[in-house]
Amino acid sequence: MLKVDKVSFGYTLNEVIKNISFKANKGDYIAIVGESGCGKSTLLEIIYGLLHIDKGAVYWNENKLLGPNFYLIPGEEFMKYLPQDFDLMPYITVEENVGKNISSLDPNKQNRILELLKVVDMTDFLKTKVKNLSGGQKQRIAIAKVLAKEPEVLLLDEPFSHIDNFRKNKLRRSLFKYLKSKNILCIVATHDTTDALSFADEILVIRNGKVVAQGTPEQLYNQPKSAYVASFFNEINELPLKLIDSKKTLNKTVLLYPNEITLTSNSNSKLKAKVVNSYFKGNFYLIEAEFKDKTIFFEHSTKVNSNQEVFIKINCN
Numbered sequence: 219m220l221k222v223d224k225v226s227f228g229y230t231l232n233e234v235i236k237n238i239s240f241k242a243n244k245g246d247y248i249a250i251v252g253e254s255g256c257g258k259s260t261l262l263e264i265i266y267g268l269l270h271i272d273k274g275a276v277y278w279n280e281n282k283l284l285g286p287n288f289y290l291i292p293g294e295e296f297m298k299y300l301p302q303d304f305d306l307m308p309y310i311t312v313e314e315n316v317g318k319n320i321s322s323l324d325p326n327k328q329n330r331i332l333e334l335l336k337v338v339d340m341t342d343f344l345k346t347k348v349k350n351l352s353g354g355q356k357q358r359i360a361i362a363k364v365l366a367k368e369p370e371v372l373l374l375d376e377p378f379s380h381i382d383n384f385r386k387n388k389l390r391r392s393l394f395k396y397l398k399s400k401n402i403l404c405i406v407a408t409h410d411t412t413d414a415l416s417f418a419d420e421i422l423v424i425r426n427g428k429v430v431a432q433g434t435p436e437q438l439y440n441q442p443k444s445a446y447v448a449s450f451f452n453e454i455n456e457l458p459l460k461l462i463d464s465k466k467t468l469n470k471t472v473l474l475y476p477n478e479i480t481l482t483s484n485s486n487s488k489l490k491a492k493v494v495n496s497y498f499k500g501n502f503y504l505i506e507a508e509f510k511d512k513t514i515f516f517e518h519s520t521k522v523n524s525n526q527e528v529f530i531k532i533n534c535n
């Protein structure tokens with residue numbers, strides 16, 4: 219088990235990681251999400267042992283990890299870390315790059331290289347020099363390379379940022395299935411909603427260096443603690459309760475996803491909005507509208523003309 223215990227860290231006197239604690243088991247996939255600059259990469263680097271911490275500690279199976287002041291070459295042996303600027307050797311082939319992390323004495327070396335290239339769908343590029351690959355192809359080889367040593371813990375920073383949408387879903391399915399089958403704990407810093415929502419066992423939401431929410435994707439999506447948490451998953455409407463129910467006097471706000479607001483033909487509805495724009499989303503349109511001096515978003519099956527006045531209904535408890 220990995221235990222991050224009350225860890226704080228600052229590059230300067232200002233702390234950018236503030237008292238973070240969480241636990242994760244072998245085979246888990248933990249997604250770390252949050253706005254740019256909130257501390258995701260820093261947290262991965264602390265766990266891997268690249269940054270020295272004075273406050274708190276990281277444990278692996280009850281053993282305290284010693285950090286960069288102890289090792290000549292920082293980074294724990296049983297972990298692999300893939301930073302955003304993945305580094306590969308450009309003048310050697312894909313096969314040689316991935317093979318660098320597999321012992322030459324391993325009789326199964328060639329099969330392992332092929333198995334890993336299959337996970338990232340790059341078997342056709344075995345003999346290609348890395349310098350001749352595209353950015354997305356390089357990223358897939360970098361993923362295969364960090365898997366080659368069979369780490370117990372894998373730390374990935376934005377692992378699919380260069381991968382096109384045509385391939386991303388297939389790659390995600392293939393990679394996370396492989397990691398589960400090998401019982402590898404994987405911690406991913408990501409801006410991508412699908413990475414977290416559809417695949418993670420647990421999500422940690424970070425803001426200004428602090429964990430502001432933690433739970434399964436279902437828990438965080440269905441009961442978001444704040445607009446910040448909900449806005450990672452979707453557009454979010456944060457509306458004063460008084461605006462949607464005049465009987466309510468409390469100074470409370472409600473969080474509504476766009477699918478919790480619908481159009482109604484009932485002109486008795488007191489909830490009148492004026493459409494600003496319709497955005498095609500494939501199987502629905504996301505409608506932007508003005509509602510009592512606020513901008514709201516809701517879903518509708520067809521496009522609605524700009525400036526049209528409409529009545530809306532709230533579909534939540």
Ligand SMILES: Nc1ncnc2c1ncn2[C@@H]1O[C@H](COP(=O)(O)OP(=O)(O)OP(=O)(O)O)[C@@H](O)[C@H]1O
Pocket residue numbers: 229230234252253254255256257258259260261407
């Ligand atoms: N080497 C460094 N020296 C000083 N400050 C740093 C250094 N690296 C990061 N920071 C600062 O620490 C804070 C956290 O940065 P970090 O890279 O961890 O954020 P992030 O959540 O990973 O961002 P992004 O999503 O943009 O990659 C930021 O304010 C950043 O400017």
